[in-house]
Amino acid sequence: xxxxxxxxxxxxxxxxxxxxxxxxxxxxxxxxxxxxxxxxxxxxxxxxxxxxxxxxxxxxxxxxxxxxxxxxxxxxxxxxxxxxxxxxxxxxxxxxxxxxxxxxxxxxxxxxxxxxxxxxxxxxxxxxxxxxxxxxxxxxxxxxxxxxxxxxxxxxxxxxxxxxxxxxxxxxxxxxxxxxxxxxxxxxxxxxxxx
Numbered sequence: 001x002x003x004x005x006x007x008x009x010x011x012x013x014x015x016x017x018x019x020x021x022x023x024x025x026x027x028x029x030x031x032x033x034x035x036x037x038x039x040x041x042x043x044x045x046x047x048x049x050x051x052x053x054x055x056x057x058x059x060x061x062x063x064x065x066x067x068x069x070x071x072x073x074x075x076x077x078x079x080x081x082x083x084x085x086x087x088x089x090x091x092x093x094x095x096x097x098x099x100x101x102x103x104x105x106x107x108x109x110x111x112x113x114x115x116x117x118x119x120x121x122x123x124x125x126x127x128x129x130x131x132x133x134x135x136x137x138x139x140x141x142x143x144x145x146x147x148x149x150x151x152x153x154x155x156x157x158x159x160x161x162x163x164x165x166x167x168x169x170x171x172x173x174x175x176x177x178x179x180x181x182x183x184x185x186x187x188x189x190x191x192x193x194x195x
Contacts, residue, residue, distance in 0.1 A: 027054030
């Protein structure tokens with residue numbers, strides 16, 4: 001199953017209510033949130049992640065406690081593994097092992113939906129996101145963009161980046177409202193932690 005909109009969520013919740021085993025492919029923020037919610041319903045969950053750890057942005061020493069907490073709550077981890085085949089009630093991994101899976105959720109990343117932006121002539125960045133400035137203005141006068149589809153400049157590294165997180169999108173929406181009404185002094189949304 002994929003999770004993109006509310007209809008997908010309704011289908012996922014209905015399927016989860018009938019499943020006793022699940023595999024979540026992808027150990028990013030969304031994958032772990034799905035795994036957490038499935039585990040809370042009593043479903044036996046395993047997260048399969050190609051990288052040697054979940055939450056790739058975290059340093060290895062920081063992610064150890066996350067792995068421990070997941071395991072403490074009954075979430076299995078198949079790290080450094082990939083799914084080669086989805087079968088009727090199991091998932092086959094690249095090392096030949098099989099995991100029970102009445103439900104399989106792929107949470108392997110997001111891509112910005114930029115078709116409308118492209119048709120409108122907005123500048124698209126190297127990560128295929130809409131380029132915005134600190135006030136979330138696009139390259140076309142009078143058009144602002146917020147959320148997962150926007151590509152920001154990381155304040156630490158100075159490079160373009162995508163940050164598909166709801167809390168950032170929420171702050172961006174508030175920032176655009178402030179800019180449009182001319183509210184002075186609102187700070188621009190941060191795209192990376194400050195040191």
